[in-house]
Amino acid sequence: MGQGQVQRWVRPYRVTADEVSDPQNLELKLSVNGRVRQNGSTKTMIFKVAQIISHLSSFISLKPGDVISTGTPPGVDMGMTPAVYLDVGDTIEVSIAGLGRQKHVVAA
Numbered sequence: 001m002g003q004g005q006v007q008r009w010v011r012p013y014r015v016t017a018d019e020v021s022d023p024q025n026l027e028l029k030l031s032v033n034g035r036v037r038q039n040g041s042t043k044t045m046i047f048k049v050a051q052i053i054s055h056l057s058s059f060i061s062l063k064p065g066d067v068i069s070t071g072t073p074p075g076v077d078m079g080m081t082p083a084v085y086l087d088v089g090d091t092i093e094v095s096i097a098g099l100g101r102q103k104h105v106v107a108a
Helices: 049-057
Strands: 007-010 027-032 035-041 091-096 100-105
Touching: none
Parallel strands: none
Antiparallel strands: 007 100, 027 035, 027 091, 091 100
8 A cells, every 4th residue: 555545445334224134244354454353243143233322312303424433352462461462554444344445554
């Protein structure tokens, strides 16, 4: 990647509800420098997507395009022994099956 190109989007980065057949059955994967660090599914979420949206909607107005951060599958670096952290130049790839993939390079 050249200077200033720190991310690349492949396929849509935002979709409508009708484009996701089952939000509780999406495979998630995160790799750092080509090594898989996280491999999970929305099946294992503690709270279902519909429950989260319902709960949040009870006290805030959600609008199209809003992002709800829910946490992460097992495999975060902080939980490793010894801990492994990202460094400048590391390449991170995140994918959600059927939705797309993002690629980012850590910058200083």
